[in-house]
Amino acid sequence: MAEPILRLDGLRKRFGGLAVTDDVTLLVAPRGLHAVIGPNGAGKTTLIHQVSGTLRPDAGRIWFEGRDVTALPMHRRARLGLARSFQITSVLPGFSVLENVALAVQARQGSSFRFMRPAASEARLNAAALAALERMGLAARAAVPAGALSHGEKRQLELAIALALEPRLLLLDEPLAGTGPEEAERLIGILSTLKRDHAILLVEHDMQAVFALADVISVLVYGKVIATGAPDAIRADPQVRAAYLGEDAA
Ligand SMILES: Nc1ncnc2c1ncn2[C@@H]1O[C@H](COP(=O)(O)OP(=O)(O)OP(=O)(O)O)[C@@H](O)[C@H]1O
DSSP, X not given: OOSXXXXXXXXXXXXXXXXXXXXXXXXXXXXXXXXXXXXXXXXXXXXXXXXXXXXXXXXXXXXXXXXXXXXXXXXXHHHHTEEEEXXXXXXXXXXXXXXXXXXXXXXXXXXXXXXXXXXXXXXXXXXXXXXHHHHTTOGGGTTSBGGGOOHHHHHHHHHHHHHHTOOSEEEEEOTTTTOOHHHHHHHHHHHHHHTTTSEEEEEOSOHHHXXXXXXXXXXXXXXXXXXXXXXXXXXXXXXXXXXXXXXXXX
């Protein structure tokens, strides 16, 4: 592989007696989509938290573009180009879609909210927010109050917020959760376009989406990576089938 954009080196995280991340070593390529799959409780979300910087590993190192970011807080990682899409449980419903992107970006970058001088008035922030909305197919909804968006559109809004940070690596934790078939299809289309010029690390339960989108899949079971490879190789891997996919999946 070309020089990896992300290298996880011997990551470990325990909760009480439970090794939730157990010596995880992983390379993520600078382009394309790398999916992490695994049964419930395998440690996927905990892994994403450590990469984004919301959770400190007990041991091991995280390298982003050749730089050791293990000790950096989330906003510093975001500024370097490592951005995580959050599920927005509480958008500011009375603020426009554009303002929501601008405010979230400002907050993620580590600057404080400045209501006296609304974030959306800052031209640079506005332009970045609008460009991200355009890429997410939400530009036509920029002036609409965020509270009026459909569930699928809120997912697009979350992606737009992550994208407006101009990430080089995008961390996505279950972006399709709770979407209907049509919304899921639209989001899969968006992600397949995005992965052409971004590296994406995706955690997702929807196996159809994972196998449609992923260039590389890593399988996590009880905190350990048991296999990493191309989708076909993962589908055929006897250890993966036994541990996770089940014989039916073939
Ligand atoms: N803050 C915490 N304190 C204690 N245990 C935790 C904490 N966060 C997660 N766990 C435990 O760690 C294990 C892994 O959880 P995690 O959410 O990372 O798994 P997951 O693979 O994302 O699961 P799912 O597919 O269900 O979302 C689970 O057993 C969970 O109960």
